[in-house]
Amino acid sequence: MVEAAATSVLGTISRGHLECPICCCRFTDPKILDCLHSFCLNCLKEFTSRQLPKAHEITCPVCRRVTAVPDTRLQGLPNCFFLSALVDEFNKQERLLGDAPADIRTCEECDEGLEAVSRCLDCCKIICTKCLEAHERMKSTRHHRIVRKEQNRFDVTPIEPRKKDTPQCNQHTNQDLCFYCETCQALACGKCAELDHRTAEHEYREVADAIQSYRQDVGEILQRFEQSREEFKVADDSLTHAKNRVRIMVARACKDIAAKEEEEIAKIRNKSRLLRNKVTLIGETRVRKFEEVQKSSRDKMERAEQIVATVNDLMQQADDFELLNLKPKVMNNLEFQDELEFEQAQHELSFIGVKCQDVVADTDLGEVLQEEKWQLKVEFGDTGPEDGKLEFAAGVACLSNGDIAVTDLWKQQLMVFTSTGEYKESIGGELLNDPGLVAVTVGGLLLVEDEKYVKVLDSGLLYISQFEALPDDAVDEDGYTGIAVDKENRIAVADPVRKMISLHRLDGSLIRTIPNDMVSGGLAIGIRERLIFTNVFESKLICITYTGDEVFSVDTSLDGEPVRPGQVCCDDAGDIYVAVGSGGFDSCEVHHYSPAGVFIGRVARGLHNPFSLTFTQSGDLVVADRNSVKIFQRV
Known part of the structure; x- marks a missing residue:
């Protein structure tokens, strides 16, 4: 039962976070666009092949933002390493959970049909005694991780993922990426720093310093966003109140007009209708204006929330090198903060009243009051002691x-x-x-x-x-x-x-x-x-x-x-x-x-x-x- 529950949880997490939005399957060779959405490489190829040919850009299927395609085509888009690692780990855990039945299992390494007594976590196979001995003798497998069979079950304790090796430079073989050039916004090895980034205009620093500064910059922007969120709430509440107040004022004005209409019923019924329509039209126009401002603010905040959620996921899950690779895209997306301003309600527009007057002949029933006085x-x-x-x-x-x-x-x-x-x-x-x-x-x-x-x-x-x-x-x-x-x-x-x-x-x-x-x-x-x-x-x-x-x-x-x-x-x-x-x-x-x-x-x-x-x-x-x-x- 525990294994079934664990499998269900893994499946839920996979569907929510590890499946490509295009093929709805787990990511294969995921690539990340400028908008921070990820897709399988093959899915992007099929997607672009169905569109009008635009060799220099690709439109995100989710948010419709455009990403420039590198000279090396789609293959040159940044890899989403942390998604690849998560998919591999989930696949491994599902195999571990799926291979623990109560009946006798046979060795998956040989064809002799012997009972499996151990599991090799690196080969992802259950093996018999002979294959275990061979594993321990062979140089290529002697360091594999082995778990023993206990009570007709194999230990499926989650294995801590191995720490990634330092990525190496694509240009200079066997050279670790140890610097980050702020000018080029790119990782560099020692030779790159000496050859390609040595001029005065290149400012580079060690990876640890660069990622610390990067995280600090992102943190400051996210902190400013929290302030914007509070400003949005105040502005949104003021717009909601203004809408409600203008509706109340419109209703009250219409009621006053109706009362005056009753006094002059024979002469002013038609003019009363015209004036009510005028008040209502002004009210609807102002409500629409408030709603437009409110919708604009909510749209800005919704988009900002999406970007912040994605950036928070990246900051928590991606490693330092991948974060630095994605820095230009992340910082570009966070530029929304500079434009995150919310318009307050113009309180004077929330007032609508009516000033009625006695009417004769063709005079108007009253006038619409659009300013509160x-x-x-x-x-x-x-004053006095008498009654009244x-x-x-x-x-x-x-x-x-x-x-x-x-x-x-x-x-x-x-x-x-x-x-x-x-x-x-x-x-x-x-x-x-x-x-x-x-x-x-x-x-x-x-x-x-x-x-x-x-x-x-x-x-x-x-x-x-x-x-x-x-x-x-x-x-x-x-x-x-x-x-x-x-x-x-x-x-x-x-x-x-x-x-x-x-x-x-x-x-x-x-x-x-x-x-x-x-x-x-x-x-x-x-x-x-x-x-x-x-x-x-x-x-x-x-x-x-x-x-x-x-x-x-x-x-x-x-x-x-x-x-x-x-x-x-x-x-x-x-x-x-x-x-x-x-x-x-x-x-x-x-x-x-x-x-x-x-x-x-x-x-x-x-x-x-x-x-x-x-x-x-x-x-x-x-x-x-x-x-x-x-x-x-x-x-």
């Missing part, structure tokens, strides 16, 4: 019906306003003791941070349940740091007292805790189960996974100076929006970051003291700015 749309919340007025707007959340829920720290109330700022109702007193930040679940339930509890209310502000999220020793100013809910209704609560984020189910049961010493600010949930939070004191914007692995940690700044980040939220595409301030009132801003933590731009400036922010279903940004609530829209 923000302006104040609505501001509400007069604000003293310290802290938490803000958008309900499923479009209403806006706002908590007031000083009045200790939760108030509800329409999307245009009209006051509707409020609760407090016995139900809410000290309401802070708020969030809304996928089903429209309202989550309110109230001291150390998270309280769950329905859309009518009726109490449903509550669970404890903070420790008993948490003080008021430590309790209001962040609450967020993902699309599966998993609730994340920032806990600055114990320096962690706790993840809960909707019923309050704990899923896990995620320790992090930097928890000290706002909290949001982004794409792919990522927690985004801020550290006020270190001026940091941080992103981690649900398992606690850091995705990024970036400094927040305003005009080159560090600023304190506060609350944070994410839009549907996963872009991050952070409220920041330099310490003074009326100088705060909202900054826009990509899901990878790259600063994109400013959304709003001149804010008083933004304490919380969120998005409406239509994509407007709502900011609880202490004395008022401000709604910003893209224009």
